[in-house]
Amino acid sequence: LLYLRPGANALAVKAAVLHRLDELAASFPPGVSYKVPFDTTPFVTESIKEVLTTLVEALVLVTLVVFLFLQSWRATLIPMLAVPVSVVGTFLGLLLLGFSINVLTLFGLVLAIGIVVDDAIVVIENVERIMATEGLPAKQAADKAIRQVAGALVAIVLVLCAVFVPIAFLGGVTGSMFKQFAATIVISVVLSGVVALTLTPALCAILLKDVPDDKKSGFFGLFNRTFERVTRGYTGSVDRVLGRPKAWLAAFAVLVGLAVVLWRHVPGGFIPTEDKGYFAVAIQLPDAASLQRTQEVVKRVEGYLRADPAVRNIVALAGLDLLSRSNQTNGATIFVNLRPWDERGGDETIDAITKRLNGKLFGMHDAIGFAFNLPEIPGLGATSGMELNLQDRSGRNVRDFTKQVQAFTAAANTLPAAQGVTANFRANVPQVYVEVDRTTAKARGVKLGDVFGTLQSLLSTLYINDFNLYGRTYRVQAEAQARFRQTPEDIGRLYVRGTDDAMIPLSALTRTEIRSGPTLITRFNGFTSALVTGTTKESSSSGELLDQVEGLIGRQFASEGVGYAYSGQSYQERASSGQAGLIFVLGLIIVFLVLAAQYESWAIPFAVLLGVPFGVLGAFLGIWLRGQASDIYFQVGLITVVALAAKNAILIVEFANELRQQGHSIREAATEAARERFRPILMTSFAFILGVLPLTIASGAGAESRHSLGTGVFAGMLVATTVGIFFIPLFFRVIRGLSERGILTRRAGAAAGVGAPVPAPASPEAK
Numbered sequence: 198l199l200y201l202r203p204g205a206n207a208l209a210v211k212a213a214v215l216h217r218l219d220e221l222a223a224s225f226p227p228g229v230s231y232k233v234p235f236d237t238t239p240f241v242t243e244s245i246k247e248v249l250t251t252l253v254e255a256l257v258l259v260t261l262v263v264f265l266f267l268q269s270w271r272a273t274l275i276p277m278l279a280v281p282v283s284v285v286g287t288f289l290g291l292l293l294l295g296f297s298i299n300v301l302t303l304f305g306l307v308l309a310i311g312i313v314v315d316d317a318i319v320v321i322e323n324v325e326r327i328m329a330t331e332g333l334p335a336k337q338a339a340d341k342a343i344r345q346v347a348g349a350l351v352a353i354v355l356v357l358c359a360v361f362v363p364i365a366f367l368g369g370v371t372g373s374m375f376k377q378f379a380a381t382i383v384i385s386v387v388l389s390g391v392v393a394l395t396l397t398p399a400l401c402a403i404l405l406k407d408v409p410d411d412k413k414s415g416f417f418g419l420f421n422r423t424f425e426r427v428t429r430g431y432t433g434s435v436d437r438v439l440g441r442p443k444a445w446l447a448a449f450a451v452l453v454g455l456a457v458v459l460w461r462h463v464p465g466g467f468i469p470t471e472d473k474g475y476f477a478v479a480i481q482l483p484d485a486a487s488l489q490r491t492q493e494v495v496k497r498v499e500g501y502l503r504a505d506p507a508v509r510n511i512v513a514l515a516g517l518d519l520l521s522r523s524n525q526t527n528g529a530t531i532f533v534n535l536r537p538w539d540e541r542g543g544d545e546t547i548d549a550i551t552k553r554l555n556g557k558l559f560g561m562h563d564a565i566g567f568a569f570n571l572p573e574i575p576g577l578g579a580t581s582g583m584e585l586n587l588q589d590r591s592g593r594n595v596r597d598f599t600k601q602v603q604a605f606t607a608a609a610n611t612l613p614a615a616q617g618v619t620a621n622f623r624a625n626v627p628q629v630y631v632e633v634d635r636t637t638a639k640a641r642g643v644k645l646g647d648v649f650g651t652l653q654s655l656l657s658t659l660y661i662n663d664f665n666l667y668g669r670t671y672r673v674q675a676e677a678q679a680r681f682r683q684t685p686e687d688i689g690r691l692y693v694r695g696t697d698d699a700m701i702p703l704s705a706l707t708r709t710e711i712r713s714g715p716t717l718i719t720r721f722n723g724f725t726s727a728l729v730t731g732t733t734k735e736s737s738s739s740g741e742l743l744d745q746v747e748g749l750i751g752r753q754f755a756s757e758g759v760g761y762a763y764s765g766q767s768y769q770e771r772a773s774s775g776q777a778g779l780i781f782v783l784g785l786i787i788v789f790l791v792l793a794a795q796y797e798s799w800a801i802p803f804a805v806l807l808g809v810p811f812g813v814l815g816a817f818l819g820i821w822l823r824g825q826a827s828d829i830y831f832q833v834g835l836i837t838v839v840a841l842a843a844k845n846a847i848l849i850v851e852f853a854n855e856l857r858q859q860g861h862s863i864r865e866a867a868t869e870a871a872r873e874r875f876r877p878i879l880m881t882s883f884a885f886i887l888g889v890l891p892l893t894i895a896s897g898a899g900a901e902s903r904h905s906l907g908t909g910v911f912a913g914m915l916v917a918t919t920v921g922i923f924f925i926p927l928f929f930r931v932i933r934g935l936s937e938r939g940i941l942t943r944r945a946g947a948a949a950g951v952g953a954p955v956p957a958p959a960s961p962e963a964k
Contacts, residue, residue: 206297211238234510235532240473241300243538244899248303251895251903255310255888256280262884263314266876267321268417275400276317282396283313283388290384296377300899304830304906305381307892308837311885312357313385316350316393318884319848322877324401335405339398347394349851352795353844354390356805358383359791360840363783370574371773371829375780378833424876432872435926439864445927452920453810459817465740466826467770468573469901470581472547474538478502478531478554479520480566484626484716486527491515494564495529501557502533507545510534520580520730521621523717533568538897548735555617567617569732572766582732583742584765587620588724591758595715595725599624601759602727608753609729612745614737622727623715629685630712638706642696648706651693656682685709721762728764738826739770773829784836785809788843800936801854804928805846811921812842812913819912823904830905838913845882845917846925848874853929863933867926875922882918886911 201210218231225231264273284306288298296302323342327333333341361379364372438445478498482491492515502508511533518528535547551568558566570581587605589598602620609618633648653659655677662673681687689704719726733742743763750761763771785806792802816835820827853870857863892907 207238207241211236235475235512235534237473237475239537240471240475240898243474243897244300245298245303247895247897247899248300248307248903251891252303252307252310254891255307258887258890259311259314259884262887263318263880265420266318266880267325268420271404271406272321272325275321275397275404276314278400279313279317279389279392279397280310282392283309283385286388287381287385291380294380296380299377300902301374301377302381304833304903305378306385308834308885308889308906308910309382309385309389311888312382312841313389313392314884315844315881316353316389317397318880319346319350319353319877320393320397321401321405322880324398324405326873328405336402339401339405342401343394343398345855346851348795349847350390350393352792352847352851354386355791355795356788356843356847357386357840359787360784360836360843362787363780364836367776367780370769371776374829375833382837428872428875431875431922432868434923435871436864436868438923438927439867439930442927442931445924446931449807449810449924449927452814456810456814456817459814459821463817463821464738464826465770465774466738466828467740467766467773469826469828469830469905470570471573471899471901472538473571473573474535474547474898476533476535476547476551476568476570477519478533478558478566478568479518480529480531480564481518482527482564484527484623485628488516488526490563491527491529494561494566495531497561498531498558498566501554502531505550505553507535507541507550508533509536518621520728521717521719525716565619567619569617569730574766580730580732581766582730583615583618583739583746584763584767585729585731585746586719586721586726586762586764587622587729588721588726588760588762589758590724590760593758595624595718598622598725598727599715601754601757602729605750605754605759606729608749609731609746612742612749614733614742614745615731616734618729618731620727620729621717622719625713626716628712628714628716629688630710631688632708632710634706634708641699641701641706643693643701643706647693648703651691651703652688655691656688685711721764724760726762736824739767740774740826743767743771780832780836781839784839788840792847796854798936800932801850801929804850804925804932805843807928807932808846808917808921808925809839809842811924812838812917814913815916815920816909816913818916819908820905822912823908825905825908828905830902831909834906834910835913838910838917841882841885841914842917842921845878845921846928848878849922849925850929853926853933857933863930863937867930870929871922871926878918878922882914886914886918889914 199210199214201207215233222231260273260277263276264270267273287306287309291298291302320339320342323346324335324338327338327342328335331338361383364375364379366372367375480491480494480498482494495513495515499511499513502511511531513529513531515529516524516526517530518525519530521528535541535545535550547570551570554568558568572581587602589601599622602622606618606620609615631652633645635645638645638648654675658674658676660672660674663670664673665671677691681690686709688707688709689702691703692700693703693706695701719728731742733739747761750759762768789802789806792805793799796802813835816831816838817827820831825831849867849870852874853866856866856869861869889907889910892903893911895903895907
C-alpha cells in the first residue's frame with residue numbers, strides 16, 4: 198500500500214511511481230511483471246475531465262445567450278473575449294498563490310464563466326442603447342456608456358470580492374476548500390472588471406457598426422417584439438408594485454419567512470458521497486478465529502465480487518482490520534476497483550453494487566461482512582459515513598462498557614436515518630492467561646525476564662538481527678514451529694534455564710487458564726472508547742444521522758456515564774457546522790460597508806441588500822426539491838448567489854439614484870431604472886444561469902458534487918432574477934424616501950452624500 202505525504206499531489210506521485218517501476222521492470226527476472234490492481238487516482242483524473250467538459254458546455258451556452266440578446270457576432274465577440282483573458286489571468290494568479298488545477302478551482306472557473314461576461318455585457322448593452330436612442334457613433338457612444346456604468350461596474354466587482362473576504366479567515370479542511378474556490382472567483386472577477394473598464398469600450402468603438410442593423414424580421418424580429426411586450430408588462434407590474442408598497446412589503450416578509458423555514462428544514466452535510474470507482478469490504482469472523490478460516494471466507498467473498506461484471510480488480514488483505522487499524526487474525530479487508538464510469542450501466546453504480554453485495558454478505562453464517570464507501574477525502578477517517586467514538590467516562594470495567602456499546606449499536610440501527618451501525622469493540626475474545634508463580638521462580642533461581650523472554654521468543658516472533666547474502670538483506674526472527682505451540686499445554690513444555698544451568702519446564706513455574714477479554718483497547722481523548730461506524734439511508738443526510746445519534750446518546754446513555762466524540766469526516770462536519778452562517782453574516786456586513794463607501798450613504802445599501810433573500814430562498818428551495826443537503830459545495834454556491842443577487846440590485850439602484858439626482862420623482866426614477874436595466878439584468882443573469890445548467894444535470898465521476906454546487910446556484914439566481922427584480926424598485930423607493938426624510942440618516946448618525954435631499958422640487962411621490 199502506498200500513501201501520500203501531506204501536501205503531495207496524487208497524480209504526480211502516481212506518475213513518479215509508475216516511471217520508477219518501468220525502470221525497475223527492465224531488470225526483473227523472466228516471467229516477472231508488475232500490475233497496479235487498486236488505484237484511486239482515476240477518480241481524480243475523470244472528475245477533472247468531467248469538469249472541463251462542463252466548462253466547455255457552459256462557455257457554449259453563455260455564448261448562445263449573449264448572441265440571442267445582442268443579435269450580432271461582432272457584439273457577441275466583445276464580451277466573450279473577456280473569458281480567455283480572465284481564465285489565463287486566473288491560472289497565473291493561482292500559480293502565484295500556490296494552488297493547483299483541481300476540482301475546486303475548476304468549479305470556480307465554471308461559475309466564473311458566467312460571471313466574467315457580466316461586466317462586459319453591461320457595457321456593450323449600454324453602448325448599443327445609446328447608439329439606438331441618441332444616434333451617436335460607436336466611439337462616442339462607448340465613451341458615454343462607460344461613464345454611465347463605471348460606478349456600477351466598480352460596485353459589482355467590489356461586492357463580488359467583498360463577499361468572499363471572510364473565507365480567508367477560515368481554518369481546517371473547510372477553510373482549505375473554501376479558499377481555493379474563493380481565490381478563483383475573486384481573481385477572475387477582478388480581471389473581468391479591469392477588462393470591462395478598459396478593453397471592452399475600446400472593442401465597442403472598433404467592432405460595433407455606427408449604424409446598427411434593424412432587426413425587425415425573422416427570428417430576431419420575433420424575439421425583439423416578444424421581449425418588448427415582456428418589458429412593457431414588467432414595467433407595468435413594477436409600477437403597480439410601487440403603488441401598493443405595504444402589500445408587497447408584507448409579501449416580501451412572507452418570502453423571507455419561507456427562506457428561514459427552508460434554512461432550518463434542509464438537513465446539513467459535509468461532502469456529498471460520490472461514486473469514486475472503488476470501495477472496501479470489511480470482514481469479521483468470530484473472536485480468535487484463525488487466519489486460515491479468515492482466508493477461506495475471503496475467497497468466498499472474492500467469488501461474489503468476481504461474479505459482478507462491474508468489478509475490475511480485487512485486492513484482499515487477510516488479517517487487516519481497516520476500521521480499527523490493527524492486525525487481527527479474524528479480520529480482513531478487501532479493496533475493490535470498478536470499471537470506468539462510461540462502461541457501467543445505471544444499475545452498476547457504487548451504491549447499487551454495494552447494496553447487492555451486502556445482501557449476500559449478510560447471509561453468511563460464519564462471518565460478518567459489509568461493503569462501504571471510502572472517505573471522500575483520502576486519509577480523513579476510515580469510511581465516508583459516520584465515525585463516532587463512544588467513550589466510557591465513568592471508569593467502569595470493560596465488560597460493562599461492552600454491554601453499553603452493544604445496546605447503543607442496537608438502538609442506533611433503529612434510527613430513521615441510520616443503517617449498518619457497527620462497533621469494533623468486543624470484550625469476550627478467548628485468551629490464554631499465563632500466571633507466573635514468582636515465589637517458585639525465585640526459589641529455583643529463574644529470572645522473570647528469562648520467563649517472559651522465552652514466552653516471547655517461542656510463542657511470538659522475536660527480532661534478532663539482519664544479515665546480507667548475495668546482495669540482499671534478510672531478517673532473522675526466532676519462533677517455535679507451529680506444531681509446538683498449538684495448545685495451552687504446549688506452554689508448559691517450554692524450558693527456561695535455572696540454578697546451575699538446570700533446564701526447568703515452564704509447567705513448574707506457571708499456571709495457564711482460558712479467559713475472555715478485549716483484543717484491543719483504544720482510548721480517545723483519554724477515555725476507553727469504541728469506534729462506531731454507520732451509513733445514512735438513501736433519503737437522509739449525514740447531518741440528520743449525527744443529530745439523531747446525538748439525541749439518542751443524550752436521552753438514553755449520557756446518564757450512564759457514556760460520552761462521545763467524532764473523528765474523520767464526522768468531526769470535520771461538526772467542526773464546520775455554523776461556519777456557513779457566520780460567513781454569510783460577515784459577508785453581508787462587508788458588502789454593506791463597501792456599498793456605503795461607494796454610494797456615500799448609509800441608506801442606499803439597504804435597497805441592494807434586501808434583494809439577497811430572494812437568492813437565498815431560491816437556493817434552499819432548489820436543494821429541498823431535489824432532496825439534497827446543505828453541504829460545503831452548496832454553501833460556497835450560496836455565497837456566490839448572495840453576490841450575484843446584489844449585482845442585479847446594484848444595476849437598478851445605481852441608475853435610479855442617478856435619475857433621482859437629475860430631478861425625477863422617486864417613483865419615476867425607480868420605474869425608469871427598472872425598465873432601462875431589465876434587458877442587461879436578464880442577459881447577465883440568464884448567461885450565468887445557463888452557464889451553470891450543466892452542473893445540475895451532470896453525470897459520471899464527481900457528479901454529486903456538481904449537483905450540489907449547481908442546483909443551489911441555478912435555483913438561487915433563477916428566483917433572484919424572476920422574482921427579485923419586481924421588489925428591488927420598491928426597496929429603492931421606500932429606502933430613498935425614508936432617507937430623504939432624514940429617518941434613516943438620523944438613526945445612522947449621518948446625513949450626507951446621496952442620502953441628502955436633491956435640489957429639485959419634491960414631488961408627491963417623495964413624501
